Amino acid sequence: MDLSGLLALLDHPTLLSAAAARADAPHPVLAVPEGAKAAVLAALAGKAHGPLLVITGKADRALTVAEEIIAWLGQPNAVLRFPQLDLTPYERETPDPATAEQRLAVLQRLRAWQPGDPPLVVVAGARAVSERTTTPEAIAAASLELRLGMRLPLRELLAALERLGYRQEPLVEAPGQAARRGGIVDVFVPGTEHPVRIELLGDHVDSLRAFDPATQRTVGLLTDALITPAREAQVPVAAAAALRARLDFTAMQHGLRARFTEEIERLAAGQGSDPGFYAPFLSPALLVDHLPPGSLVVLDEPADVVHLLDELDAQAVEARVALEAEGLIPRGLPLPHAGRDEVLGALARWPVVELHRWVAPEAPSTVTLPFGPAPAFGGRLRQVMNEVTARMRAGTRVVVVTQQAARLAELFGEEGVLVAVVRAVREPVAPGTLAIVQGPLHHGWQFNRPDGALLLLTDSELFGFTKQRRQPRRATGG
Known part of the structure; x- marks a missing residue:
């Protein structure tokens, strides 16, 4: 919409x-x-x-x-x-x-x-x-800049990807993943549309290309690429050392004390890339x-x-x-x-x-701002027809956004108001005209203008309810 x-x-x-x-x-x-x-x-x-x-x-x-x-x-x-x-x-x-x-x-x-x-x-x-x-x-400093012809031994590239938090997979399908086949390394950088395929010839970058992970086909040749971190949390050594200095482990359970102490000591010493x-x-x-x-x-x-x-x-x-x-x-x-x-x-x-x-x-x-409430009809569609046509005669622009667009357009047609259902309104609506848009919005309103108001109606005003979008289940860390 x-x-x-x-x-x-x-x-x-x-x-x-x-x-x-x-x-x-x-x-x-x-x-x-x-x-x-x-x-x-x-x-x-x-x-x-x-x-x-x-x-x-x-x-x-x-x-x-x-x-x-x-x-x-x-x-x-x-x-x-x-x-x-x-x-x-x-x-x-x-x-x-x-x-x-x-x-x-x-x-x-x-x-x-x-x-x-x-x-x-x-x-x-x-x-x-x-x-x-x-x-x-920190993101800029940790990022790896690649250029055609640059020297980059495979072991250094793989170590850099591990440090940046990329997960090694057989195939790259989602951001944050990397895959290796011989001297070819695929990397899907978060925030980019396509993963990058890095081909090494010996210790040098021989080819860089963006590809479609679904088809594996090349979508563009590259002269350079920026590999940014795939892990949000970095490890600032100075901050880890400062945190270590303020912590008191003496009251901890004995079995946990060693683990917590060892972890912060390692981070304060600059060892390890995952702060956990x-x-x-x-x-x-x-x-x-x-x-x-x-x-x-x-x-x-x-x-x-x-x-x-x-x-x-x-x-x-x-x-x-x-x-x-x-x-x-x-x-x-x-x-x-x-x-x-x-x-x-x-x-x-x-x-x-x-x-x-x-x-x-x-x-x-x-x-x-010059907003006002939209009228509510509670499913009384005859009243909708009468109110909308009266508003149009008075020069009001009327836009109806509804999941029942075809039904509404048919009813208006029976009243002699011919209107096509659309999914996009990319130009301003003229005074005294009606647009019916297929789609969901939560609530309508009226915006008052000197040259005629804009009235927006949704299923909430038309029928007294709005069909709710099913929310995805929330993933939790473990």
Whole structure:
């Protein structure tokens, strides 16, 4: 579904000024109905001078927002979701590989973004934003640059791939995997569309090509390639040494003390590339540290974001106290994520726009955009026909987004309103006309314009419900 043509009808001076927000000025506060937020975010993305980072409270809210922004931009590759790791505080759990690869892909896209590129939107829940990650500088320093003709013995290439966290497989099928057949090494770098095939002749790179993993056919010849890390957590030796100095192992259970001590001693000595249990305490950066200049941060319901950050802090402290008392972890470990104050401090370095469902009109910096509620019909389709045709006669633009598009078009045809069902609206709808779009949206609204309102209706208004998308089962680390 593509509703990008409607964004021009949402043009408003407030959005232009919000997109130009400054970090050293009060945050613009926009009062926007829940159902209109994705449209407003898509409009902001088109006006911003860099990527848009949208922060929600819970992860499921981030998923919903990301899906609807895709519909409004009409560009699936322009919207990325930065998922949370979902690791239990202070427990030995391995991140789900698919989640880790998705996070790395987002970091790579942000690193590659350049002024003049198409809009890019990253959506993340508060927990994902608080989880620590490696720094942009560490990613750059760890990456392996390949060029045709360069000297690269096979053993050095394989050792580098192991250090970068690539999983050895018989065939490369997904990001984060590598495969070797003789002097040919395939590598699928997170955040890239195709894996790279590296052919060595002796100790030199003889050929570089991108290929389709499904067909194994070449899709492009390369003169160079950048192999970035496939593991999000790196091991800063200085940070490991500093952590070792603050830990107290004396109250730990005897059987665990040796293991924990040996692991941190090895990391502090620069031995090993996988920080394991200590990863959350050694990674110094946050997602926001990877934003390129010109980026804009949008807080969706800031109170929800802060509340969730407070909950994370409280849960982690409670878990730490209990595990220390049982002698299961050393004393002195910091939080396994950035605390509320640290996250808010990091966000304060960027221009921030706040979106609120409800906000007092007299609040400083608050602007209420000219949205209004859409009428609700509760399945009374005759009333739908009458209301829509009356609105059209008054010059209102009407767009109906529904899973029952064919049925609605047939009913309107019986009333003499002939309209074709479409999956994309790439041009503004003219005043007094109707468009019926096949697809899902959660809620409708009305946007009031001097030249005629735009009325958006969804299944929620038409029938009193919205068919929910089945959520994928959440993978957990073990």
